[in-house]
Amino acid sequence: MYDLAIEQILFMDIETVPLYKGLEEIPTLLREYWESRYEKKRPESLSSEEYFVEKAGIHALYSRVACISLGYFSTRNDKTEWRQYTFADLDEARLLQSFADRWNSFKSYAADLRRFLPEARADYGVCGHNIASFDLPFLGRRFLCTGVSLPDFWRLSQWQQPWSLKSPTVIDTMNLWSFTSREQTYIPLEILAHALGINFRKTLSHLDIRNAFYEWERTNDESFFEPVKEYCAKDVRTVAEIYIHMQVPAEKKEPYLRALQGYESK
Numbered sequence: 001m002y003d004l005a006i007e008q009i010l011f012m013d014i015e016t017v018p019l020y021k022g023l024e025e026i027p028t029l030l031r032e033y034w035e036s037r038y039e040k041k042r043p044e045s046l047s048s049e050e051y052f053v054e055k056a057g058i059h060a061l062y063s064r065v066a067c068i069s070l071g072y073f074s075t076r077n078d079k080t081e082w083r084q085y086t087f088a089d090l091d092e093a094r095l096l097q098s099f100a101d102r103w104n105s106f107k108s109y110a111a112d113l114r115r116f117l118p119e120a121r122a123d124y125g126v127c128g129h130n131i132a133s134f135d136l137p138f139l140g141r142r143f144l145c146t147g148v149s150l151p152d153f154w155r156l157s158q159w160q161q162p163w164s165l166k167s168p169t170v171i172d173t174m175n176l177w178s179f180t181s182r183e184q185t186y187i188p189l190e191i192l193a194h195a196l197g198i199n200f201r202k203t204l205s206h207l208d209i210r211n212a213f214y215e216w217e218r219t220n221d222e223s224f225f226e227p228v229k230e231y232c233a234k235d236v237r238t239v240a241e242i243y244i245h246m247q248v249p250a251e252k253k254e255p256y257l258r259a260l261q262g263y264e265s266k
Helices: 028-037 048-058 092-115 131-146 152-157 173-178 189-195 206-219 222-247 254-264
Strands: 009-018 063-076 079-088 125-128 169-172
Touching (some): 048 063, 063 092, 063 131, 063 222, 063 254, 079 092, 079 222, 169 173, 173 189, 189 222, 206 222, 222 254
Parallel strands (some): 125 169
């Protein structure tokens, strides 16, 4: 088990959307790079346009952060609660700054927990699914592309692997599943949840998220994007539940699982 109180771990997930609605909107230099770097991987079953729409969201040069959800457990006076924040904004720089501010706020909060929890350490942690390979590097690249100042973690992780840093401790549920196997063991969040007996199903596709964002952008009506925000938030709660199943001793799980269930029943 990580040498952290679970209350010192920030659980997170992001959702991304293409910066461009189609190939014809991509600036010439970036389009040429896409064609030389990625188009060769396109399966024959997809047109070039379909392939771009499907794959652009994983590349920080061609997509942006549209939604970020964060959650953590709070235990005071023997009462455990789940707290969650979900950010979405048409202005990506503003979204990333709001996220960075909340990240830094949690860092201070986690350090302060040492006054209340004897098992708390000076460190704090961040946990997500495939976070080391996708979420964290993607966020760093978008910080750079939008001109938002890099928080300390991303500045340091330009020089070191994220999981080698000690503050925060990077906890990737996909890596926990691999048991340090040298083979890269990819497993979708939905499948890992099912394997652990957690009731969770993906409800939106990348295309659904893209279309909801563009409709919000077109109408300036955020209600079109509300399903995506809840989808992202649900992913974070599922990651937290997976972490509990994988890392928390059986006799200590109950208050945390109850906190998640109570949050969802509100």
